[in-house]
Amino acid sequence: MITVHHLNNSRSQRILWLLEELGLPYEIKRYQRDPKTMLAPPELRAVHPLGKSPVVTDDGLTLAESGAIIEYLADRYGADRLIPLPGTPARLRSNYWLHYAEGSVMPPLLLKLVFRRVETAPAPFFVKPIAKGIAGKVQQGFVDPQIALHMSYMEGELSKAEWFGGADFGVADIALSFPLEAAAARGGLNDRHPRLQAFLQRIHARPAYQRALERGGKYSL
């Protein structure tokens, strides 16, 4: 049985969605973020030393990293659905997006989250304006332009085809859902990106996406 070690409000929602798209049976082991630090609870380190979510266990294997988990599940159980065959140009494109999602577009989105927390974190009155000033400058000078660059790049990619992998919905779309949802929530994805907004509407309307939300529980970024 596939077990998803699922942290609330996290990337593991994508794995539940993939499993629903594939129509596979799975169980969920739930973990709650610390409300102050937002970190995962220490129990998750018993499953994988980094204690990050998602982690999936299946058939004696313990797998971490969203992209690796998505590729494993789709290759093993997809029966040629959702992921193109290895060695094809379509597979290269699909792999590109799996790596891009975590390796390229997520880092500036994570920086955005961190610097916004710096702006609002409690601090002595004489430190607060300095911390706020530095956080604001880093966002304006680096983080926001980087996010804008990625959003306009992805907006342009969706002018070429309906889905990121091409004509068919696939794992690339599942992988990119999290950064795009994060950008919609944290800033960066806006009315200048009508195709990305339409993409989010399309994925949110998918029955498998909605089933995954029901199983995963509350999801807000």
Ligand SMILES: N[C@@H](CCC(=O)N[C@@H](CS)C(=O)NCC(=O)O)C(=O)O
């Ligand atoms: N690149 C990793 C990132 C894993 C990650 O940072 N997950 C977050 C959830 S979205 C997490 O576990 N955060 C809690 C923590 O770091 O303790 C992946 O895609 O699996």
